[in-house]
Amino acid sequence: MNAYPLKLSFKLIAVSPQVKITDAQDRLILYVRQKALALKEDVKVFADEAQQQQLYQIKADRIIDWSAAYTVTRPDGSQVGAIRRQGRKSLWRATYHILDSVGNEVGLMHEETPWKKLVDGLVPFAGYFVNPAYLIDLRGQTMLYLKKERSLVEGRFTLEQRGAVTDADETLLLPSLIMMLMLERARG
Numbered sequence: 001m002n003a004y005p006l007k008l009s010f011k012l013i014a015v016s017p018q019v020k021i022t023d024a025q026d027r028l029i030l031y032v033r034q035k036a037l038a039l040k041e042d043v044k045v046f047a048d049e050a051q052q053q054q055l056y057q058i059k060a061d062r063i064i065d066w067s068a069a070y071t072v073t074r075p076d077g078s079q080v081g082a083i084r085r086q087g088r089k090s091l092w093r094a095t096y097h098i099l100d101s102v103g104n105e106v107g108l109m110h111e112e113t114p115w116k117k118l119v120d121g122l123v124p125f126a127g128y129f130v131n132p133a134y135l136i137d138l139r140g141q142t143m144l145y146l147k148k149e150r151s152l153v154e155g156r157f158t159l160e161q162r163g164a165v166t167d168a169d170e171t172l173l174l175p176s177l178i179m180m181l182m183l184e185r186a187r188g
Contacts, residue, residue: 001170002029004161008146008181011154017185019178020049030055032178041070043182045175056080056175069099072175083109083176085183096180098138098172107138107173109180112145132184136177138169146177155185 003024010019010032019032031049035042041060047053054075061069072080079101086095098107112133136144143163149156165173 001165001167004159006159008157008159008178009154010181010185017182019181021174021178030174030178032182034182041068041179041182043179045178058175058179070179072172072179080175081106081172083179094132094134094180094184096176098136098176100172107136107143107176109134109136109177111135134180136173138163138173143169144173144177146181155181157181 005024006029007022007026008019010017016036017032017034019030020028021030021032023029028049029047031046031051033044033046033051035044040063041058043058044051044054045056045058047055056072056074058070058072061071067085069082069084071082074080081101082099082103084097084099086097093111094109095111096109097105098109100106112135131148131150133148134146135142136146141163143161143165145160145162147158147160149158159177
């Protein structure tokens with residue numbers, strides 16, 4: 001298990017978005033690279049910045065993002081789980097369902113305060129100043145809390161532990177959380 005809080009950072013303007021995740025001792029634990037200009041989302045998660053050790057691949061099940069599912073697999077092809085965006089409810093509050101390796105819903109990622117998404121939708125560039133926070137629930141308990149930090153040139157988030165997170169939980173939650181951030185990054 002990693003030492004919390006984790007720090008997530010990515011450049012807001014990039015041809016091929018990249019995310020760095022470091023632990024409380026500032027050690028790199030995950031490096032993420034998204035395939036540029038792909039019709040369907042295709043995200044690779046590595047253990048190192050040199051991209052030598054791939055840990056996961058996250059792929060969309062369809063081209064259109066509305067209620068799409070994003071499957072997380074290991075390099076050997078075995079499925080870790082998936083996340084699915086909740087279509088209609090996501091207009092008001094960013095909501096994603098976390099699915100286990102056989103497709104059962106085991107958790108939820110959602111915005112803590114829905115009014116922030118409303119303000120962000122009504123006021124251009126509000127996402128750079130109105131910083132959303134997300135609750136990550138697993139088996140009915142809030143396990144993680146993700147908060148966006150103020151920044152104009154890169155997206156910075158802090159991930160705090162709120163419940164007992166096992167290694168198996170992290171294997172499902174961290175890639176799911178990364179995909180949610182990649183989808184929500186357009187908000188600033």
